Amino acid sequence: MNPPLTCDVAVIGGGIVGAAIARRLGGTSLSTVLVEGRDDVGDGTSKANTAILHTGFDATPGTLESTLVARGYHLLSEYASATGIPVERTSALLVAWDDEQLAALPGLCTKAEKNGYDECELVGPDEVYRRVPDLGPGALGGLTVPGESIICTWTTNLALATDAVNRGVTLLRGRRVVAVDDGSLTFADGSSLRARWVINAAGLGADKIDNLFGYDRFTVTPRRGELLVFDKLARAKVPVIVLPVPSKVGKGVLVSPTIYGNVMLGPTAEDLTDRTATGTSAAGFSFLRSKGADLMPSLLQEEVTATYAGLRAAIDRNDYLISLDASLRYVLVGGIRSTGLTAGMAIAEHVAGLLSPHLDVAPRPDLPAPPRMPNLGEAFTRPYQDAALISADPEYGRVVCFCERVTRGEIRDAYASPIPPADLDGLRRRTRAMNGRCQGFYCGAEVQALVSSRGEASSYGDASSPGDASSRGDVSSRGGASSCGGVSSRGGVSSRGDASSRGDASSRGGAR
Amino acid sequence: MNVRVLIVGGGPAGLTAAAALAPRVDGPVLVLDRERTMGGIPRHSDHPGYGLRDLRRFISGPAYARRLTDLAAAAGAQLETEAMVTGWASSHAVEVTSPRGRRTMTADAVVLATGARERPRPARLIPGDRPDGVYTTGQLQNLVHLHHAEVGRRAVVIGAELVSWSAVLTLREAGCRTVLMTSEFDRPEAYAAFHLPGRVGLRVPVRTRHRVVAIHGKGRVSGVDVEDLRTGKRSFVACDTVITTGDWIPDHELARLGGLTIDAGTLGPRVDAGLRTSAPGVFAAGNLLHPVDTADVAALDGRHVAAAVLDHLAAVPRGSSAPGAVEVVVDAPLQWVSPQIVEPGGPGPSRDRFLAWTTVFQRFPTVTATQGGRVIGSVRLAWPAAPGRVFRIPFSVVRDADPNGGPVHLSVTGRRESTVSGTVASPG
Ligand SMILES: Cc1cc2nc3c(=O)[nH]c(=O)nc-3n(C[C@H](O)[C@H](O)[C@H](O)COP(=O)(O)OP(=O)(O)OC[C@H]3O[C@@H](n4cnc5c(N)ncnc54)[C@H](O)[C@@H]3O)c2cc1C
Ligand SMILES: Cc1cc2nc3c(=O)[nH]c(=O)nc-3n(C[C@H](O)[C@H](O)[C@H](O)COP(=O)(O)OP(=O)(O)OC[C@H]3O[C@@H](n4cnc5c(N)ncnc54)[C@H](O)[C@@H]3O)c2cc1C
Numbered sequence: 001m002n003p004p005l006t007c008d009v010a011v012i013g014g015g016i017v018g019a020a021i022a023r024r025l026g027g028t029s030l031s032t033v034l035v036e037g038r039d040d041v042g043d044g045t046s047k048a049n050t051a052i053l054h055t056g057f058d059a060t061p062g063t064l065e066s067t068l069v070a071r072g073y074h075l076l077s078e079y080a081s082a083t084g085i086p087v088e089r090t091s092a093l094l095v096a097w098d099d100e101q102l103a104a105l106p107g108l109c110t111k112a113e114k115n116g117y118d119e120c121e122l123v124g125p126d127e128v129y130r131r132v133p134d135l136g137p138g139a140l141g142g143l144t145v146p147g148e149s150i151i152c153t154w155t156t157n158l159a160l161a162t163d164a165v166n167r168g169v170t171l172l173r174g175r176r177v178v179a180v181d182d183g184s185l186t187f188a189d190g191s192s193l194r195a196r197w198v199i200n201a202a203g204l205g206a207d208k209i210d211n212l213f214g215y216d217r218f219t220v221t222p223r224r225g226e227l228l229v230f231d232k233l234a235r236a237k238v239p240v241i242v243l244p245v246p247s248k249v250g251k252g253v254l255v256s257p258t259i260y261g262n263v264m265l266g267p268t269a270e271d272l273t274d275r276t277a278t279g280t281s282a283a284g285f286s287f288l289r290s291k292g293a294d295l296m297p298s299l300l301q302e303e304v305t306a307t308y309a310g311l312r313a314a315i316d317r318n319d320y321l322i323s324l325d326a327s328l329r330y331v332l333v334g335g336i337r338s339t340g341l342t343a344g345m346a347i348a349e350h351v352a353g354l355l356s357p358h359l360d361v362a363p364r365p366d367l368p369a370p371p372r373m374p375n376l377g378e379a380f381t382r383p384y385q386d387a388a389l390i391s392a393d394p395e396y397g398r399v400v401c402f403c404e405r406v407t408r409g410e411i412r413d414a415y416a417s418p419i420p421p422a423d424l425d426g427l428r429r430r431t432r433a434m435n436g437r438c439q440g441f442y443c444g445a446e447v448q449a450l451v452s453s454r455g456e457a458s459s460y461g462d463a464s465s466p467g468d469a470s471s472r473g474d475v476s477s478r479g480g481a482s483s484c485g486g487v488s489s490r491g492g493v494s495s496r497g498d499a500s501s502r503g504d505a506s507s508r509g510g511a512r
Numbered sequence: 513m514n515v516r517v518l519i520v521g522g523g524p525a526g527l528t529a530a531a532a533l534a535p536r537v538d539g540p541v542l543v544l545d546r547e548r549t550m551g552g553i554p555r556h557s558d559h560p561g562y563g564l565r566d567l568r569r570f571i572s573g574p575a576y577a578r579r580l581t582d583l584a585a586a587a588g589a590q591l592e593t594e595a596m597v598t599g600w601a602s603s604h605a606v607e608v609t610s611p612r613g614r615r616t617m618t619a620d621a622v623v624l625a626t627g628a629r630e631r632p633r634p635a636r637l638i639p640g641d642r643p644d645g646v647y648t649t650g651q652l653q654n655l656v657h658l659h660h661a662e663v664g665r666r667a668v669v670i671g672a673e674l675v676s677w678s679a680v681l682t683l684r685e686a687g688c689r690t691v692l693m694t695s696e697f698d699r700p701e702a703y704a705a706f707h708l709p710g711r712v713g714l715r716v717p718v719r720t721r722h723r724v725v726a727i728h729g730k731g732r733v734s735g736v737d738v739e740d741l742r743t744g745k746r747s748f749v750a751c752d753t754v755i756t757t758g759d760w761i762p763d764h765e766l767a768r769l770g771g772l773t774i775d776a777g778t779l780g781p782r783v784d785a786g787l788r789t790s791a792p793g794v795f796a797a798g799n800l801l802h803p804v805d806t807a808d809v810a811a812l813d814g815r816h817v818a819a820a821v822l823d824h825l826a827a828v829p830r831g832s833s834a835p836g837a838v839e840v841v842v843d844a845p846l847q848w849v850s851p852q853i854v855e856p857g858g859p860g861p862s863r864d865r866f867l868a869w870t871t872v873f874q875r876f877p878t879v880t881a882t883q884g885g886r887v888i889g890s891v892r893l894a895w896p897a898a899p900g901r902v903f904r905i906p907f908s909v910v911r912d913a914d915p916n917g918g919p920v921h922l923s924v925t926g927r928r929e930s931t932v933s934g935t936v937a938s939p940g
Contacts, residue, residue, distance in 0.1 A: 229634075233768055279641040282725065303761065307634045308642070384598065387614040394611035399596045402546055405609070424644070439632035442547075444647065445654035445661060 007033045007170070008359070010185055010195035012177050012209055014041035016153070017333055017340050018201035019160035020348035026167030029364045033193060034161065034169050035185065037176030037205070039422035040429075042157030044203050046341065047429060048278065048310030050227070050256060050267060053077065053087060054342040055147040057112035057120060058246060063319040064350075066115050069339045072346035073147070076156065079345060083159045083370045085152055086259050086377025092148035092241035093123075093131055095139050097294075101245040102140045108245070109143060119146045134237040136294050148241050152259045153341050154429040155373050158419065160344070162371045165418050173422065177202075180212040183329065197329045197359065199351065204275045204313045206334040213330050218321060222275045222311040223337070225267025226284035228292070231437050232378075234263045234302040242295065253291045255299065260404070260432060261378030262305055265292045271314070278309050305437045312337045322347070324354045331355070371418075374410055376432050383407050400450065401443045403436020408450070408457060415455030424451050515540040515590075517821060518606065518619035520597045520766060523552020524807040525798025526625035527580040528566065528814030529821075530589035536822060541589045542617070544608060546596035550584075551577025552627055554807055556653040559681050565808035565863075566815070574657075576807065600770050604793055621821045624767055624781070624789070624796045625814065628803035630675070631759040633727070638756075640737075643729035646754045649679040656686045664752030668736050669693045669716075670724050671757035673900030674806075679755045680714055690714075692749055694722040694738060697899050699873055727754060758900060760803035770794065777848025777869075778802060784837060784853040785861040785907075786820030787813065793824055802850040802867040805902040809867070816862035836915035838883075843923040845872040849905070856915050860907035866922070868905055870897045874926035881909045883917045897924055 011022045014036030022034035038044070053076060056069035080087045096102040105122055112120045121144045128142040129135060165171050172193075179186040185193045200209045207220045235257055244252030256264050268284045285307070292300050315321060315335035320343075324331045331351055336343070352361045375382060383389055383396040384405045390397035395409035414421055414430040421427040424434070424447070433447050434440050440447070450456070516539030519526045526543050527550060534541040549555055554562055557573030564570055567579065585591055595610040597617075605618040630648040645664055647655070655661040663686045669676050672695035680690045698720050719738065725746065726737040735750040762780035772781040773790035780801045781789040789796050797817045798810035838856060842849045849868045851861050877897040881889040889909040897903045905922065913920050 233765065276730070280639040282639045285637050285639060303631070304635050304637060307637065307639075384596075384609045385614065390609070390611070390614050397609050397611040397613060398594060399546060399609055402596060405596075405598060437635075438629050438650075439634060439648070441629045441632060441648045441650035442654075444651035445659045448655065448661065449659050 005033070005192075006194040007031045008195070009033070009197045009199060010035055010193055011199045011201055012185070013044075013201035013203055013205070014038075014157075014161060014171070014173070015044045015046040015201065015203050015340070016042070016157045016160065016344040017203070017336050017347055018199075019157055019164060020344040021199055021201055021333070021351050022164040022169045023160045023167065024345075024348040024352050025361065026164045026169040027363045027367050028359075028361050030359060030361070032164070032169045033195065034164055034171045035175050035177060035187075035193065036171070036173050037188070037202075039174050040426045041161040041171070041173065041419060042154060042429060043425070045310055045313060046153060046157045046203075048227075048308050049153055049225075049338075049341055050254065050264060051151055051153040051259060051341065052092075052241060052256065053149040053151040054339055055112075055117050055145060056115050056339070056342070057117040057145050057148075058108060059115050059339070060318060061111060061114035064322065065320050065339060065343070068320065068343040068346040068350060070116050071349070072343035075345040075349070076151070076342060077149075079159070079370065080151065080156075083163075084373045084375055085155045085159055086375055086380055087149050087151045088257070088259060088377065088379050089147075089149050090240050090257055092145040092243050093128065094143040094145065094243045094245055095128055095135065096141050096245050097138055098140070104245050105141060105143045112145070117145075117147065120144060121146075131240055132238070132242060134296050134298050135242065136297050138294075145243075148243075150241065150257060150259050151341070152376050155376055156341060156344075158430065159371055159373045162373075162418050166368045166371060171419065177209060177212070180209070197331070197355070199331045199333065201333045203336070204311055206313065206332065207315075210332055210334065213325070213328055215332070218315045218317070218334060220275070220334070221314045221316075222272045222277065223314040224270045224272050224277060224284075224309050224311055226270075226280050226288065226309040227264055227266030227307065228285070228288050228304050229258065229306040229308070230263040230265065230299060231303040231305050232261045234299055235261050235378075237296065237299060238263045253288065253295070255292070255295050259377050259379075260435065263299065263302075265295075265299065267310070272311070275311065278311060280307050280309050284309070303437060306435065306439075320347070322350065322354070326358060329358070374413060374431070383410055400446055401431075401433040401436060403438050403442075404432040404434075406431045406433040411447075411450050412455045420454070421451075424448065427451055513615055514618045515542045516619065516825065517541045517621045517623065518617055519543045519623045519625055520606070521545060521552065521625035521627060521798070521800075522547075522550040522581070522584075522591060522593070523625060523627050523798060524554065524566075524576070524580055524811035525552075525627070525800075525814040526623065527551070527584040528811040529623050529625060529797055529817050530584040530591070530814075531580070531587040532815045532818035533821060534584070534587040534589040536818070537825060539620075542619075543584065543589055543591050544595040544597055544617075545591075545593050548593055549577070550581040550591055550593060552807075553650065556650075556657045557678060558653070558657040559678065562807050564806075566811040567808070573807075580811065597766060600766070603770075603791060606766075620793065621824050622794045623817060623821065624794065624800055625798045626763040626766060626800050627810075628760045628762045628780075628799040630757060631761055633754075633756050635761075636756060636759060638724060638727060640727035641729050643727070643731055643733045645729070645733035645752055646727060646756065649675050649682070649755060649757045652679055652755055653682050656682050662686070663688045664733070665689065666691045666751040667753035667755055668724065668738075668749055668751045669755045669757060671695060671759065671900070672697075672718050672720070673758045675804075676755075676757040677714070679757050680716055683753070683755070684714070688753055690716045691751055692716075692738070693718045694724055695720045696723050696741060697721070697873070724754070760799070762800045762803050764800065767796065767800065775848065775850070775852050777842065778850055780850070782853065783851045785851050785855065785859055786823075787817040787851065787862075788820050788824075795821055795824075802848075802902060805867055809863070809902070813862050819859075838910075838913050838915060838917065839919040840866070840910065841919050841921055842868060843921055845870050846903075846922060846924055847871060849922060854907070854910060854913075854920075856910060856913040864907040866905040866907060868903045868922070870903050870924060871899050872926075873898050874924060877903075877924045877926060879905050879909055879922060879924050881913070882921045882923070883913055883919070888912045888914075888920070
């Protein structure tokens with residue numbers, strides 16, 4: 001076994017929050033390691049949310065969450081333009097369906113102002129139906145939130161993690177922390193890491209890590225949110241995010257366009273005990289369909305393209321729980337329930353602020369430019385539409401996934417990127433391949449072949465061609481070298497061979 | 513770029529339309545297909561059962577696909593693969609992406625032959641975990657026949673229609689045993705007509721009136737929960753593969769993006785007996801119109817559509833809005849009919865048959881046509897109406913419709929009607 005690795009700071013959790021923190025610390029002179037228990041970054045709650053870039057208009061005024069969501073909104077908006085994370089400025093409309101909800105709207109407007117957001121506007125039913133003509137009958141009025149936007153949560157997570165790696169952070173995937181002992185982290189595979197400081201951004205697992213540091217201050221309750229994604233042909237019906245008026249029971253069910261050009265209905269809110277229960281349920285589906293029937297009956301005529309469920313890391317208090325323990329050299333970043341996509345970069349800034357008395361977190365000069373991310377947004381030009389790109393490289397004209405119009409060039413690029421996909425789901429999050437209405441009827445086999453060959457074209461037409469097998473072998477080793485070899489030499493830390501261990505199904509199962 | 517006729521989709525319907533049109537059109541007839549090879553679904557449906565009605569042969573899907581491709585090429589049609597039509601630039605121009613570039617193609621006539629697909633698991637709202645190992649038949653056959661990939665060892669097949677048995681055959685070839693087929697209907701949809709299960713000795717347990725209500729497994733499928741629709745009783749069936757078969761939906765994206773009128777029953781474009789859509793100069797053929805019939809019937813659509821395309825190119829005035837056209841609608845248990853617009857006394861649809869879909873099995877069905885409450889025709893059929901496969905209705909049943917009498921209703925009953933005199937038609 002390799003000798004233990006060492007670093008200044010270890011960040012546990014490769015979700016949006018951990019990736020943002022690692023990116024921030026990667027920009028200092030500290031050596032930083034980002035540790036993720038799963039085989040890929042962004043494979044936890046950060047992959048399955050409603051992907052709204054929140055203004056923070058409805059946060060509880062005075063909370064840390066309120067401050068960080070508002071700040072994160074601006075930070076992420078700017079970062080999105082710099083990196084090409086797709087954002088659509090759709091705006092949102094809260095719709096009141098009964099007198100009680102109608103009466104609540106002015107209060108929400110005032111609350112928004114207390115949160116520093118003063119662009120909300122009360123509108124009557126005519127204006128509500130002018131904005132969303134397909135809405136079901138019975139809307140009494142609404143409140144506009146012009147700044148609410150939709151964003152790609154997958155690209156956000158990946159951009160932050162890629163940026164971190166480019167800045168010299170060592171990314172360890174497939175390393176679940178199982179023990180902490182005086183600055184030393186032990187992973188499920190038996191290897192370990194020594195770190196002067198540890199930052200716990202483990203999302204649903206944050207309370208368990210906190211326990212390993214000897215604390216017993218909170219419990220994460222996985223709060224499941226199920227969602228239905230409707231066909232792109234429904235997109236025109238939903239030009240804005242249609243929000244319910246929040247009640248005591250939670251934020252309620254919304255109808256929203258997605259950045260990929262679909263329509264989303266959800267989420268449900270259900271407290272569970274199993275932290276891996278990301279399955280969907282018959283009860284969830286029928287609840288959503290009955291909600292949908294009221295909100296927008298014609299939506300239910302459209303096909304469902306996907307269903308999924310995410311788990312919010314709910315805790316028993318009404319704010320984020322971010323706290324530094326100087327004696328243990330440990331920072332907890334917990335309870336980032338339903339706004340962490342938006343707030344992630346501001347949380348990173350806040351954590352850097354907490355660390356500054358103890359560590360030199362000043363930005364170092366000559367940082368690399370932020371990465372340019374492939375565009376997954378339907379509203380912006382994609383490779384298949386780009387004549388100049390295709391004539392320069394015909395692989396961008398070779399459509400593999402027809403429903404989502406993903407080209408072989410994009411799949412190849414994903415495997416050549418600093419953080420290549422670990423499996424089919426990882427490829428889906430990087431390219432949209434197989435996320436469309438046919439779910440693989442046409443392209444599933446081809447995409448799977450590209451996953452096995454790590455992006456190299458398959459050639460089933462002449463399966464016996466001897467060039468086939470050898471070229472595949474070549475690519476997978478190339479992929480392996482670029483995925484971890486490059487990173488590890490940079491960070492001065494040797495990580496286990498990503499590519500080889502990935503092929504091993506049993507170890508992969510264990511890490512999940 | 514400009515062609516006389518552009519055919520979108522190189523499956524049986526598109527290729528056969530091309531073969532019929534190319535020798536008779538004074539200009540290029542171009543077929544675009546987004547796959548690497550022409551042929552549509554039969555390319556990967558590697559078992560015999562193709563070509564009966566159009567080619568008078570009984571050959572495998574891949575052989576059939578090659579044969580139709582050769583016929584279209586020999587007839588002088590231009591065939592282009594890896595060319596995906598992604599949208600419309602105008603009413604007669606489409607946008608195309610291929611490795612050869614991004615371009616706009618303009619045509620005097622456009623034939624949509626984009627086929628149909630099976631609804632995948634999410635569209636069927638089957639809850640549970642989301643592990644690997646859940647496929648449609650289309651994906652399964654692509655995996656096994658084109659990519660020679662591994663599937664599991666124990667499969668549950670959802671559905672028991674023609675295509676479901678095709679899935680069982682493919683699974684068997686891949687070394688995967690079908691441990692259960694489920695059907696929500698009270699008899700396996702395909703048994704009556706499809707002799708394949710018997711012929712190849714497939715012994716597969718079929719549970720009728722059962723439904724898969726949950727899928728379990730982390731990483732890979734570990735099993736499904738199956739519910740008895742009569743009793744509500746649930747049981748667990750261990751498996752590592754689940755195939756969702758049938759439950760078709762037309763690939764109607766281009767039809768919808770082009771603003772064509774869509775039929776609420778088929779979800780494909782509404783067409784008249786000549787296969788004209790609501791947009792002048794835009795035609796449709798194949799399973800886009802009737803999800804789904806066998807490939808030979810799709811192919812014969814392609815042959816049939818040629819006449820209306822040629823009329824259009826020669827500027828012969830007529831169309832779905834022509835006076836004398838009546839609408840055809842169906843009553844339950846029929847769910848849809850194609851075509852939906854006919855001219856009484858005018859030319860009939862392909863093979864002089866309406867294609868329809870039913871939800872109830874009737875061994876000796878009688879189809880009755882009424883207009884304004886008056887019975888205008890009735891026919892007792894010698895073939896059953898069965899869920900899960902197309903039910904064919906002779907065009908003659910609407911022969912006596914009044915061109916100005918409003919919509920014609922088609923209904924089906926199981927018992928023999930003694931009040932109307934029916935003709936007994938033979939299958940085909
Ligand atoms: C249904 C739903 C809708 C939402 N909608 C929005 C929205 O519209 N806008 C918005 O801003 N926010 C939204 N959120 C909230 C947002 O998704 C989360 O706040 C955010 O993703 C949290 O990121 P994270 O990095 O804290 O957690 P995660 O993404 O869960 O990352 C934590 C990571 O830590 C890893 N980990 C855990 N334990 C260990 C261990 N022992 N060792 C190593 N690694 C470990 C996990 O594998 C995981 O990858 C929504 C959430 C849900 C569930
Ligand atoms: C598993 C299975 C088994 C079957 N077994 C039999 C059998 O034994 N016997 C039988 O007769 N029939 C069988 N069928 C049915 C038969 O395959 C279909 O009836 C037939 O393929 C329909 O032909 P089509 O031309 O309408 O559509 P398809 O064959 O689906 O062809 C449509 C073509 O259009 C292309 N296309 C779609 N959109 C675009 C676009 N935007 N741009 C470019 N190209 C596009 C597609 O790539 C495809 O090639 C089976 C079907 C399945 C799924």
